[in-house]
Amino acid sequence: MVLGGFALYWTNLLSLLPNPWADKDHILLGTASVAVSLGLFLFASLSDPGTIRASDAETLSAWHQLYPLDNAIWPEKTCATCNLSRPARSKHCRICNRCVARHDHHCAWINNCVGAANMRHFLAFLVANLAMCMYGTVLACLILGGEMEARGVWKLNLVNYATGRVVPMWRVPSKMLEWLIVLYPVGVALGLFMGVATLLVTFFLSYQFYLLAVGRTQYEMFRWRDLHHQMLEEAEQQQEEREAAEREASAAAAAVAASAQQSEHAAEDASGAGSRGKRIAASAGKQGGGWLGWLGGGRPKVKVELPKNIYHRGFWRNAAEILVPEVYLEQEKKKARRVAARAAAAAGGGAVSGTAAATEKQRGSGGSAGGKGQQRGSKKTQ
Numbered sequence: 001m002v003l004g005g006f007a008l009y010w011t012n013l014l015s016l017l018p019n020p021w022a023d024k025d026h027i028l029l030g031t032a033s034v035a036v037s038l039g040l041f042l043f044a045s046l047s048d049p050g051t052i053r054a055s056d057a058e059t060l061s062a063w064h065q066l067y068p069l070d071n072a073i074w075p076e077k078t079c080a081t082c083n084l085s086r087p088a089r090s091k092h093c094r095i096c097n098r099c100v101a102r103h104d105h106h107c108a109w110i111n112n113c114v115g116a117a118n119m120r121h122f123l124a125f126l127v128a129n130l131a132m133c134m135y136g137t138v139l140a141c142l143i144l145g146g147e148m149e150a151r152g153v154w155k156l157n158l159v160n161y162a163t164g165r166v167v168p169m170w171r172v173p174s175k176m177l178e179w180l181i182v183l184y185p186v187g188v189a190l191g192l193f194m195g196v197a198t199l200l201v202t203f204f205l206s207y208q209f210y211l212l213a214v215g216r217t218q219y220e221m222f223r224w225r226d227l228h229h230q231m232l233e234e235a236e237q238q239q240e241e242r243e244a245a246e247r248e249a250s251a252a253a254a255a256v257a258a259s260a261q262q263s264e265h266a267a268e269d270a271s272g273a274g275s276r277g278k279r280i281a282a283s284a285g286k287q288g289g290g291w292l293g294w295l296g297g298g299r300p301k302v303k304v305e306l307p308k309n310i311y312h313r314g315f316w317r318n319a320a321e322i323l324v325p326e327v328y329l330e331q332e333k334k335k336a337r338r339v340a341a342r343a344a345a346a347a348g349g350g351a352v353s354g355t356a357a358a359t360e361k362q363r364g365s366g367g368s369a370g371g372k373g374q375q376r377g378s379k380k381t382q
């Protein structure tokens with residue numbers, strides 16, 4: 001599609017160069033920007049997004065260490081297809097049929113998953129694409145404007161025969177557009193297309209930067225939203241139950257007060273002020289609730305506080321995890337090796353069982369984490 005678009009751009013716009021507004025260098029620059037974009041596209045679509053394999057136990061446990069379960073949006077889970085205990089932030093992609101670390105989304109555009117290992121490729125591709133689209137839009141404007149200059153259209157005047165007034169044609173945008181569409185229909189369409197593409201890519205890229213700033217993946221956005229809805233529903237239900245109980249209690253209190261009033265006429269002067277005060281307070285409370293409920297659309301609004309996002313480690317650390325995930329993974333591996341070595345030294349020569357115990361510990365303390373095959377395997381080594 002990109003190549004087809006470029007061929008159209010070439011035959012309808014670049015072939016018009018040079019003209020008074022743009023020289024021939026733009027042919028080289030335009031071709032280079034398309035080549036860079038295509039190269040990064042191939043790079044992103046062929047890159048490994050961060051496949052997690054059960055066979056590579058060391059990397060798997062390093063992912064577990066780097067992204068431990070938060071038991072909020074990431075409870076313990078096993079992937080039956082890949083036969084592994086899934087680290088937090090990872091997901092099994094059904095299209096690629098593999099578990100991907102820090103899964104962001106499966107991109108139909110590059111026909112590949114975007115995950116921990118190739119988010120940087122994807123971002124580089126988006127940046128190059130944005131530069132290409134912006135440049136393409138500006139260049140289309142320059143080429144078309146230059147062509148109009150070469151044809152002397154900018155110097156044309158419009159004459160209103162009724163009033164005799166003479167107006168330069170460039171002051172009437174609709175007339176200029178008419179000329180452009182008649183002379184260069186494909187060129188105008190290409191320029192518009194590039195403009196729309198620029199806006200779209202800008203939106204995509206800004207969204208990715210937003211996610212980076214809040215330490216979430218696209219997939220986690222859905223999970224946080226679902227958790228929020230679930231918590232809101234639970235809180236609303238609790239509030240309703242509480243209100244019903246309060247209503248019952250106040251009705252019972254009012255009945256008791258009424259019967260006490262009827263039976264104790266004599267003592268009313270002494271204690272009446274207090275009970276009347278209470279009743280007024282109770283009715284005011286009810287009115288207040290109704291009024292608030294009316295404002296909030298039938299039900300009083302409840303607020304819930306979401307648990308902390310433990311994967312948000314500040315903008316720069318989030319960015320570093322995207323740019324060089326290997327560094328952090330290697331750190332975790334080294335830590336695990338140190339722990340294993342220390343355990344082996346403490347056991348006094350039981351190096352093999354020490355490593356097995358360390359890996360088992362990292363895999364999560366849930367018990368069923370490793371899946372049947374892995375559990376059997378670890379039992380054997382123990």
Ligand SMILES: [Zn+2]
Binds near residue numbers: 081082091092093099
């Ligand atoms: Zn899987």
Ligand SMILES: [Zn+2]
Binds near residue numbers: 112113
């Ligand atoms: Zn995928």
